[in-house]
Amino acid sequence: MSPFSVIEYPYMKKVNLFFVIFFALLSLFIIGEACVPGKASGEQSIGLAQIFYSGKKITDPTSITIKGPDEIVEDQKTTYTAEVLPANCTNKNVVWNISDPSVAEIDGLGNLTALASGKVTLKATSVVNAQIEATKKITVKRDTLTELKVQLSKESVVQGETCYLTCFPNLPLSQDEFTYLSSDDTIAKVDKYGYIKTLKMGEVTFSVSCPSYSSSITTQVTLKVTEGVFNKPTNIRYEGQKKIYNQDAGVFEPVFDSATDDINYFCTCSDNSYIDLNPHGNYSAKKSGTVKITIASYVDSSIAVSFDLTIAPVIITSLEIATEKVPAYQATSLALTLVSYPLNRIPDNTVFTFTSSDETVASFNGMFLTGYKDGKVTVTVTWTGDDKISASKELTIDNNGKLNFADFQLLFRKLIGHFALFMVTGIFGFLSFSFVFLPEKKDWVIGLSCLLYGFFLALTSELIQYFVPGRYMTWEDIGTDFAGFAFSTLLMWLIFYFIRRKKAKKESAK
Numbered sequence: 287m288s289p290f291s292v293i294e295y296p297y298m299k300k301v302n303l304f305f306v307i308f309f310a311l312l313s314l315f316i317i318g319e320a321c322v323p324g325k326a327s328g329e330q331s332i333g334l335a336q337i338f339y340s341g342k343k344i345t346d347p348t349s350i351t352i353k354g355p356d357e358i359v360e361d362q363k364t365t366y367t368a369e370v371l372p373a374n375c376t377n378k379n380v381v382w383n384i385s386d387p388s389v390a391e392i393d394g395l396g397n398l399t400a401l402a403s404g405k406v407t408l409k410a411t412s413v414v415n416a417q418i419e420a421t422k423k424i425t426v427k428r429d430t431l432t433e434l435k436v437q438l439s440k441e442s443v444v445q446g447e448t449c450y451l452t453c454f455p456n457l458p459l460s461q462d463e464f465t466y467l468s469s470d471d472t473i474a475k476v477d478k479y480g481y482i483k484t485l486k487m488g489e490v491t492f493s494v495s496c497p498s499y500s501s502s503i504t505t506q507v508t509l510k511v512t513e514g515v516f517n518k519p520t521n522i523r524y525e526g527q528k529k530i531y532n533q534d535a536g537v538f539e540p541v542f543d544s545a546t547d548d549i550n551y552f553c554t555c556s557d558n559s560y561i562d563l564n565p566h567g568n569y570s571a572k573k574s575g576t577v578k579i580t581i582a583s584y585v586d587s588s589i590a591v592s593f594d595l596t597i598a599p600v601i602i603t604s605l606e607i608a609t610e611k612v613p614a615y616q617a618t619s620l621a622l623t624l625v626s627y628p629l630n631r632i633p634d635n636t637v638f639t640f641t642s643s644d645e646t647v648a649s650f651n652g653m654f655l656t657g658y659k660d661g662k663v664t665v666t667v668t669w670t671g672d673d674k675i676s677a678s679k680e681l682t683i684d685n686n687g688k689l690n691f692a693d694f695q696l697l698f699r700k701l702i703g704h705f706a707l708f709m710v711t712g713i714f715g716f717l718s719f720s721f722v723f724l725p726e727k728k729d730w731v732i733g734l735s736c737l738l739y740g741f742f743l744a745l746t747s748e749l750i751q752y753f754v755p756g757r758y759m760t761w762e763d764i765g766t767d768f769a770g771f772a773f774s775t776l777l778m779w780l781i782f783y784f785i786r787r788k789k790a791k792k793e794s795a796k
Contacts, residue, residue: 302721309714313743316707320750347375347412350420354408358390358400359429361458366396368410368420379617380410381652389426394619394653400426413617413651431500432456436492436507439550444514445487448550448584450566451480451507453494460564467493473511479565481552481584484511516547519583522591529596531628532574538567540581540591550584560597574599600633602626602669607679614683617654622667622677639668648683657683704763705770712740712774720782733779740771 347370354366370378382392389404398408405425412418435454443449453464466476469491474484476492488511495504522540530536542549555563556578562570567581574597582590608621620640626632640650643664648657655665661683668676719736727735744767752759 302718305714305717306722309711309718312707312711312714316711316743316747317750320747321754345372345374345376346414347378347418348372350380350410350412350418352408352410352420352422354396354398354422354424356423357425357427358398359427360400360403361429362400364398364400366392366398366408366410366422368396370412377412377414377617377656379413379654381413381654383409383411385409390424398424402426403428411651413654413656416651428499429457431496431503434494434496434500434503434505436494436505438492438507438509440509442510442512443484444516444547445484445511446585447484447516447548449482449484449509450550451476451482451492451494453480455496455499457499459496459499461566462564463496463498465495465497469493474509481550481565482509483584484509487511487513517545518548518585519543519546519589522551522581522583522589524579524581524591524593528593529598530569530571531598531631532571532600532633533631534597535570536568538563538569538579538581542583548583548585552582552584552587554580554582556580561595571597573597599671600626600628600631601671601673602633602636602675605667605669605675605677607665607667607677607681609679609681611682611684612648612655612657614657614659617651617656619653620655620665620667633671636669636671639670641666641668648681655681660684704766705773708740708744708767708770709774711743712736712771713778715739715771716775716778729779729783733775736775737772740775741768744768744771 349371351369351371352366353369354364358364366382368378368380370380382394382396384390384392384398385407386404389402389406390398390400390408392398392408396410403426405423408422408424410420433456437452437454438449439452440447440449451461451466453459453461461480462478464480466478466480468474468476468482470488473486473488473490474482474492476482480494482492489508490511491506491508493504493506519542521543524538524540526538538553540551551567552565553563553567554565555561557575560571560573560575560577562572563579576594576596578592579595580590580592582588602624604625606623608623609618612618622638624632638653640653640655642649642655643666644661647659647661647663648655648665650656650665657663662680663683664678664680666676666678668674716732716736719732719739724732724735744764747767748759748764
């Protein structure tokens with residue numbers, strides 16, 4: 287009989303069966319729990335403990351609802367908000383994304399700009415848990431033209447002189463988006479930009495419409511072409527700036543002879559991929575480089591001037607992280623100090639890349655940094671444009687000197703989730719080995735067999751987590767698991783040892 291079989295139980299077989307069943311269930315629970323996928327990378331599992339910070343319970347988000355219109359019009363700017371529940375959620379920050387940036391753009395604060403007609407899906411994702419998100423389908427429509435005023439640069443011109451039409455719609459449209467028609471092309475012709483060349487005397491009516499935005503609105507104006515003589519331009523020159531910066535907008539204006547009566551001009555560019563330029567000289571730079579700009583008199587295209595235009599890049603020359611401290615369990619957007627050239631200009635579509643040296647201390651979700659425990663972490667911010675610059679800084683993650691319940695939570699989770707669970711398993715494992723599996727073996731064989739099983743169980747449960755998404759294996763957890771199992775095994779061995787000795791003394795006394 288086993289040296290540990292020193293306690294006489296009534297219904298011993300039923301008790302032994304209970305030991306084995308409970309021991310088996312605990313072992314299966316440990317293996318099964320190891321197979322459960324973990325949370326997304328960068329999140330902290332809370333186990334069986336609850337987290338407290340600054341005396342308040344940390345409440346994670348459970349759902350998000352996006353508030354804002356389902357339909358907007360082109361060029362409209364709208365702010366969308368994310369309603370994060372529960373209402374007492376500690377961290378309500380979200381990261382915004384849009385399915386098609388060519389239709390609409392959105393910034394980190396939920397400010398959406400409609401760019402073109404189409405359909406997009408707007409998504410808001412919690413910075414705490416990437417599994418918590420909301421989507422909203424948005425339709426971008428073309429606005430309706432409700433008003434169109436048209437004005438002639440001159441209501442009466444001399445035969446051969448030029449003039450132009452200017453449109454004033456209720457929408458932000460360029461002049462070449464309208465349709466221009468002349469009632470008599472033998473008197474005056476109008477091109478697609480609204481420029482008019484007169485050919486003979488008479489009266490002509492111009493009709494202006496915009497079919498893309500309205501099929502019913504048409505505006506008419508009348509021009510008188512009279513007999514007479516006007517001073518044609520003999521020379522044209524350009525004295526404006528020949529170097530601009532990417533994203534700059536303005537107008538090229540030439541200088542004519544003082545005696546010239548017709549000062550209408552027509553602008554062209556050698557490469558429209560660098561700059562948007564309309565015939566009236568209005569421009570908007572799109573990328574850095576060099577292009578040739580030609581400005582010609584509209585009445586006589588042989589009178590022209592050309593020059594090389596340099597489009598310099600807007601660059602960030604220095605980048606500094608101004609943030610010093612980040613509170614634990616609160617998403618924070620880093621404060622950055624930027625110096626750009628030219629001064630106070632930031633390149634369009636500027637995107638920064640954020641990285642953390644230790645994601646167990648703090649990690650980024652988009653632009654938000656969330657600290658998980660007290661400590662120091664080095665964060666790096668990188669901007670890649672025409673140049674590439676970055677800045678790094680060591681930040682302090684702390685609870686403002688208050689008791690760090692996050693560390694207490696981690697310890698509590700280790701004790702409950704690892705040490706204590708294996709300790710209970712070890713108790714029933716020892717009883718099962720002693721009374722059922724190895725009842726005839728010596729005490730050291732039972733104890734050693736039980737310890738070997740405990741190490742096998744600890745190693746197996748952690749090894750499984752190595753292959754499970756969102757989980758990871760650590761030797762620290764293997765040691766904690768086995769320590770719990772070994773502690774209860776040795777404790778039970780000592781209890782049975784002293785019970786056996788006490789029983790032996792009673793028998794010898796008889």
